[in-house]
Amino acid sequence: xxxxxxxxxxxxxxxxxxxxxxxxxxxxxEIESIGFDILVVNAYHIYLRPGHSxxxxxxxxxxxxxxxxxxxxxxxGFQALSLSKVRKITDDGIIFQSHIDGSKHFLTPLKxxxxxxxxNADIMMxxxxxxxxxxxxxxxxxxxxxxxxxxxxxxxxxxxxENGLFGIVQGGxxxxxxxxxxDDLLEINFDGYAIGGLGIGESKDKTFxxxxxxxxNIPYEKPxxxxxxxxxxxxxxxxxxxxxxxxxxxxxxHARNGTVFTNHGKLVIKNARYVExxxxxxxxxxxxxxxxxxxAYLRHLYMTGEILAMRLLTFHNLYYxxxxxxxxxxxxxxxxxxxxxxxxKSRGDRLS
Amino acid sequence: xxxxxxxxxxxxxxxxxxxxxxxxxxxxxEIESIGFDILVVNAYHIYLRPGHSxxxxxxxxxxxxxxxxxxxxxxxGFQALSLSKVRKITDDGIIFQSHIDGSKHFLTPLKxxxxxxxxNADIMMxxxxxxxxxxxxxxxxxxxxxxxxxxxxxxxxxxxxENGLFGIVQGGxxxxxxxxxxDDLLEINFDGYAIGGLGIGESKDKTFxxxxxxxxNIPYEKPxxxxxxxxxxxxxxxxxxxxxxxxxxxxxxHARNGTVFTNHGKLVIKNARYVExxxxxxxxxxxxxxxxxxxAYLRHLYMTGEILAMRLLTFHNLYYxxxxxxxxxxxxxxxxxxxxxxxxKSRGDRLS
Numbered sequence: 001x002x003x004x005x006x007x008x009x010x011x012x013x014x015x016x017x018x019x020x021x022x023x024x025x026x027x028x029x030e031i032e033s034i035g036f037d038i039l040v041v042n043a044y045h046i047y048l049r050p051g052h053s054x055x056x057x058x059x060x061x062x063x064x065x066x067x068x069x070x071x072x073x074x075x076x077g078f079q080a081l082s083l084s085k086v087r088k089i090t091d092d093g094i095i096f097q098s099h100i101d102g103s104k105h106f107l108t109p110l111k112x113x114x115x116x117x118x119x120n121a122d123i124m125m126x127x128x129x130x131x132x133x134x135x136x137x138x139x140x141x142x143x144x145x146x147x148x149x150x151x152x153x154x155x156x157x158x159x160x161x162e163n164g165l166f167g168i169v170q171g172g173x174x175x176x177x178x179x180x181x182x183d184d185l186l187e188i189n190f191d192g193y194a195i196g197g198l199g200i201g202e203s204k205d206k207t208f209x210x211x212x213x214x215x216x217n218i219p220y221e222k223p224x225x226x227x228x229x230x231x232x233x234x235x236x237x238x239x240x241x242x243x244x245x246x247x248x249x250x251x252x253x254h255a256r257n258g259t260v261f262t263n264h265g266k267l268v269i270k271n272a273r274y275v276e277x278x279x280x281x282x283x284x285x286x287x288x289x290x291x292x293x294x295x296a297y298l299r300h301l302y303m304t305g306e307i308l309a310m311r312l313l314t315f316h317n318l319y320y321x322x323x324x325x326x327x328x329x330x331x332x333x334x335x336x337x338x339x340x341x342x343x344x345k346s347r348g349d350r351l352s
Numbered sequence: 353x354x355x356x357x358x359x360x361x362x363x364x365x366x367x368x369x370x371x372x373x374x375x376x377x378x379x380x381x382e383i384e385s386i387g388f389d390i391l392v393v394n395a396y397h398i399y400l401r402p403g404h405s406x407x408x409x410x411x412x413x414x415x416x417x418x419x420x421x422x423x424x425x426x427x428x429g430f431q432a433l434s435l436s437k438v439r440k441i442t443d444d445g446i447i448f449q450s451h452i453d454g455s456k457h458f459l460t461p462l463k464x465x466x467x468x469x470x471x472n473a474d475i476m477m478x479x480x481x482x483x484x485x486x487x488x489x490x491x492x493x494x495x496x497x498x499x500x501x502x503x504x505x506x507x508x509x510x511x512x513x514e515n516g517l518f519g520i521v522q523g524g525x526x527x528x529x530x531x532x533x534x535d536d537l538l539e540i541n542f543d544g545y546a547i548g549g550l551g552i553g554e555s556k557d558k559t560f561x562x563x564x565x566x567x568x569n570i571p572y573e574k575p576x577x578x579x580x581x582x583x584x585x586x587x588x589x590x591x592x593x594x595x596x597x598x599x600x601x602x603x604x605x606h607a608r609n610g611t612v613f614t615n616h617g618k619l620v621i622k623n624a625r626y627v628e629x630x631x632x633x634x635x636x637x638x639x640x641x642x643x644x645x646x647x648a649y650l651r652h653l654y655m656t657g658e659i660l661a662m663r664l665l666t667f668h669n670l671y672y673x674x675x676x677x678x679x680x681x682x683x684x685x686x687x688x689x690x691x692x693x694x695x696x697k698s699r700g701d702r703l704s
Contacts, residue, residue: 020656020658021649021652022658022660024660025663027640027644027664028644029644045656049655050627050648050651050652050655054627054628057628058628058646064646064649065649066644066645276406276409278410278411288379292379292381293418296402297373297410297417299402300372300402301373301374303401304372304397304401306372307376307663308379310659311663
């Protein structure tokens, strides 16, 4: 659990991603009703459209989106590097071209914090460099040093504002660099620590090895956020090594592609076997979609390209994620997380 | 007001169109909450996907869609003629190729009723021919005779089932043929009468002249349904000449294209003038969209192509339509329809 000026966040928590200021296909009321108490908004996208200055003028992200609970913004760096065709990393920041209109931008640590402050995020993220997972030691060491320098500049730019600021631990798959990055950031002192640069191509074993090394170095009282990883299996694994926060487009993107999560594994709604299936996606699920519609109807909506298919499947997947996190929190309190994890894994992918 | 086995319909009524078994971007619960008590479903689309036999097996359209109020289905004829590349009208029916997979189909009066019975529509429509508005007298006279013959076959095919059946008056822009078509259908005796073949290119004056001639020939106690016309201005005009029922894709399609209805005219959300506009679409509107979000936010969602834009704008437009019909019904009861109509027209298109 941690506190922000827009309320408390129960951990471990999953944060749905609101790319352009909305979780795709969902209203803020629905996200709230499902039980989420924090969202991630991509600073990069809001910076380009409609612009952080406009959002500030309109009262900040909370008022703009009509979301009264906490918001975490990312720094914009990840998208500036992954979505832009032309980009260059200098000592001072990231030069990139907008993926929308080709306009040129320079994202510095100062600029990133300026954007996130304008949005009035409850939790801001430091600008970092996230190099390819297979970068060599030399490159990665220099990159960690750069990330530390930028983190210091972000902390300075935050100055006296009350919005929280998280540092991001990098270091690729080198244990020594991970520890060093964590130590550097701990010295600067942040409100929480993210683990970046994982889940980008390295093996799952490496992912969790690095996440554990990093998490172990972060004091217990600070939130630990594993960025971008969020399959149910990954999350329970990560929680067992001390991770508190997750964000991932998996539940929403999978839904729009017709894949839904159930208590018995994943289900691909377009499969012919569901043509005449009167049962809900998941008999054990209490969500609106499962309480109201059959697999046959959902399949039909999906096959005809109806927006409602995306809505109903997204609602279900987010409900599944919210319920999963609630169950995990309960199992942790009761000291039954280990058996919960074992059961979740044994249920496996029986459908698909 | 008229009765069906799924409840009473207050008239004049607007029926949202649920093309593939859902009003685009909306849930059945939302449509109900907005206040609609009847929907139109396109038999042509459901016949092709997922198939009427499957829907029957799954308990009929009401259960399939989870909609407990009345449903009106069209005959499928209009889409078979407008969406299909290859089509031919014979004395016995319409030969057409599916716009999806090119498969060949033969839609006869018997087949159309078989489909609509399988769907368990509360109100079924007769198969008719809807010729181009500028067809000559000779063609139109033969067409009216064909429509009458088909109407008789539909009535026979309905036999003892309790689902209602409406006849469709045709006759183009020829008063004599309109009267003759109405007389023919009245002789067969239907539960209600639709006016077809209008709003397809003829002048507005002709539309209402023909609608009035037809409506005047239909007994007061039978519902009169003007097919496919549904701008607010058209509806008030049509109500003043005795029309009870409307269906139209205008509110939903306009919404998806970013045009919304307000009490002060239409508003095009993408217009630059709304970039910083903190006010709702319509200050006078009580809908979720207007109570929750600013024009600036809705414009942003629209410009970034978010599904939520379509949802929120569709919700608002349908709410506007539902509220409009409620106001019209109240004004009719109070004997103030004339002044209501005058005021609606005077408010005009001040925004856009």
